[in-house]
Amino acid sequence: MEAVxxxxxxxxxxxxxxxxxxxxxxxINGQPLELLEPEILRFKVYxxxxxxxxxxxAGLDIRVRVRGGGQTSQVYxxxxxxxxxxVAFYQKYVDEASKKEIKDTLxxxxxxxxxxxxxxxxxxxxxxxxxxxxxxxxxx
Numbered sequence: 458m459e460a461v462x463x464x465x466x467x468x469x470x471x472x473x474x475x476x477x478x479x480x481x482x483x484x485i486n487g488q489p490l491e492l493l494e495p496e497i498l499r500f501k502v503y504x505x506x507x508x509x510x511x512x513x514x515a516g517l518d519i520r521v522r523v524r525g526g527g528q529t530s531q532v533y534x535x536x537x538x539x540x541x542x543x544v545a546f547y548q549k550y551v552d553e554a555s556k557k558e559i560k561d562t563l564x565x566x567x568x569x570x571x572x573x574x575x576x577x578x579x580x581x582x583x584x585x586x587x588x589x590x591x592x593x594x595x596x597x
């Protein structure tokens with residue numbers, strides 16, 4: 458069975474994409490992509506598909522498991538997992554030329570589709586309400 462497993466990350470959200478030959482079905486946590494909430498962020502996931510062209514996804518089934526983080530982080534993790542999965546599948550089972558073409562198209566559109574964002578939440582310190590802000594100074 459020809460299949461690849463890739464992951465996408467954003468903050469605390471992790472998405473694992475399982476890509477294999479099929480009928481062009483994309484499911485997220487067992488539900489079709491059309492039911493992904495919130496609706497506005499659904500287009501962020503469609504971006505990854507529309508940029509390279511739907512024909513590339515026609516013969517592939519993609520199942521994505523996502524957990525952790527918030528809604529926005531999960532959506533960004535999903536789109537990264539799908540993009541990386543497509544590139545990995547083409548590299549392993551198709552040919553290097555088409556893989557390079559897909560990769561270049563995705564990177565030209567948005568680098569975060571293939572490269573994880575290393576930024577993380579900075580821990581809170583004493584003497585203030587947050588990581589950098591300090592309590593207001595008062596003389597009386």
